[in-house]
Amino acid sequence: MQPGERFNIALSSDQKVTTPGNFGTFDDINNVSYVRNELAVKEGWKKDVSKVTTYEVTKPINVFEGPVGPQIDGGKYLSGGGSQIQLLLKREDNKMLYLNPVNTKEIK
Template sequence: MPDICRPWLLILLALSACAQSAAPPPQTAATQVAAPASARTAWWNDNRWRYHDEGEADAAYQRLLQQQSAWPEWHQVELVTLPAGLRFEMALSPGQPPERPGAFGTFDRIPDVRYVRQRLAVKVAWKPSIDRVATFEIVEPLAADTGTVGPQIDAQAGYLPGGGSQFEMKVPPAERSRHLKLVAIRPIR
């Protein structure tokens, strides 16, 4: 694509994103995110080196905006079985009951909301507010995909670099609770 076309394409993509009311969670259809220029610059500084040329890096950035994958582009799905006795943490929103856990957990200690946004790359659109962390123990072996949190571009928070640990439970939502025991809940800010 000629360099003269790129600014217009970015403007059109940004305007398209502004017309949407809110980004859906990552499991729904892909949508464009309105990204501040500083978010692109920060992503570029962290990730440009991964790609052969600027065109390839631009395409990767556009895929991130469109697909909003929880995983980095280089992630290879490999299902594992997490054993009974293993503990993990999960950030919770106000009103989210721990008896209905989300699909993603982390093996990292979650110190505060900033960590959830920056290292776990949880977008404001996905969890507008976070007030607690639940610690769970796996009581029945659990199928999961494990790996590194991929970056996100958030319309409000900007560039979220990710890099923390994560796993995605590969069981239906109604079955998650039977694999888990709630160990503790603590507030975070």
């Protein structure tokens, strides 16, 4: 991704906007149901989802990009199908060297 491009990341209630994970989407996220179903985020991966932050890329980042695949979460089928990007950074990397949070909204 190049500087100026934007994408969204769903965050848990205790997750700081300065410590996002490595997966995001170009999709508009308006509710938790979208995160669970179209983005196929298992509860084991993110126990609660309460907000979405839009990030702007400030320094080039290599990413994988494609559709979200389906998942099974405790016997429940999560269809996937949304857009997905995976930042090719290490989990411990300071992502704020590459990203600027520009907006955060709460979702239910």
